[in-house]
Amino acid sequence: MPTDKEDERPLCLVMTVGGSAEPLAKALDELQPERVIFIVSDGENSSKDQVENEEIAYSRDGKKGPGLAHLSSCPRHYDIVEVPPDDPGTILAKIDIRLEEECCKQQRIIADYTGGTKSMTAALVQAATARENVELQFMLGQRPDLRRVKSGTEKPTYIPKILFGFARYFDTTQNFLEMRNYGAALNVITKAYEDLGKYGNEIPKSWRRRIDSWRQFLVILDNWDRFQHQEARKLFQQALERKAKWTKVSSIQSLSKRIETVVKEIGKPSFELVEDLWLNANRRANLGAYDDAIARLYR
Numbered sequence: 001m002p003t004d005k006e007d008e009r010p011l012c013l014v015m016t017v018g019g020s021a022e023p024l025a026k027a028l029d030e031l032q033p034e035r036v037i038f039i040v041s042d043g044e045n046s047s048k049d050q051v052e053n054e055e056i057a058y059s060r061d062g063k064k065g066p067g068l069a070h071l072s073s074c075p076r077h078y079d080i081v082e083v084p085p086d087d088p089g090t091i092l093a094k095i096d097i098r099l100e101e102e103c104c105k106q107q108r109i110i111a112d113y114t115g116g117t118k119s120m121t122a123a124l125v126q127a128a129t130a131r132e133n134v135e136l137q138f139m140l141g142q143r144p145d146l147r148r149v150k151s152g153t154e155k156p157t158y159i160p161k162i163l164f165g166f167a168r169y170f171d172t173t174q175n176f177l178e179m180r181n182y183g184a185a186l187n188v189i190t191k192a193y194e195d196l197g198k199y200g201n202e203i204p205k206s207w208r209r210r211i212d213s214w215r216q217f218l219v220i221l222d223n224w225d226r227f228q229h230q231e232a233r234k235l236f237q238q239a240l241e242r243k244a245k246w247t248k249v250s251s252i253q254s255l256s257k258r259i260e261t262v263v264k265e266i267g268k269p270s271f272e273l274v275e276d277l278w279l280n281a282n283r284r285a286n287l288g289a290y291d292d293a294i295a296r297l298y299r
Helices: 022-031 088-103 118-129 162-178 182-201 205-225 230-241 252-266 271-286 290-298
Strands: 011-016 035-041 079-083 107-111 133-141 155-158
Touching: 011 118, 022 107, 022 133, 022 155, 022 252, 035 088, 035 118, 035 133, 079 088, 088 107, 088 118, 107 118, 118 133, 118 205, 162 182, 182 205, 205 230, 205 252, 230 252, 271 290
Parallel strands: 011 035, 011 107, 035 079, 107 133
Antiparallel strands: 133 155
């Protein structure tokens, strides 16, 4: 959440604009920004009219009101960024460039993704979550049915960006795991594990279980990678006794058998130990850790 110090800075509101102006007008009224950047769709059915026209439709029942730029809550100086309605890549590029410019200024930035097409919403969320000093919100209203939100009930709702941060933890861990860089993968998921204590109430329980499972598995791989085979086997046995779900994956079961075999051959020459060292040396070489690869061959 924004701190008091951040609240004292001038507010720049970046919002996607679609066919419904009422929740956006409510956002302007609630936040009273010093600057506004409207992200509108271009083309024949451009949502630019929702901003610039003196009078627009506010609801399907014929209620009308001033265009967003003509509201008393809209600052005199505003900007419009036109984007294609359904080209996520181009939309993201245009929004990201604009956010980069805004982040260089001494101001608080809130991105509101309530309006616009799904592609516009997705692009604004992506661009905002990629920058630490951009807050994210949408206008949440009471919904009596699945078709519309009750008029006048919308309130700015803050989105905890830490949720997107945890999603990136998963992606980064998976990438390191695919590279077989087990130490790096463990470092990333350990950071996620530590962050659970800071943002515990905002993290879904399923994510907690996923982080915990990955951490257990990666600790085993890291021990194996550092030739702590007995410790790796002990941790694997404990996981089997707990009936951890990840132990049921066939590739992990085969790894368990390999560690078990290597442990039995510790202290004497064997094909299993030579094979294990050779495979590990090749893996380290593929990661560019050539000194470590040679050291493993010498063993």
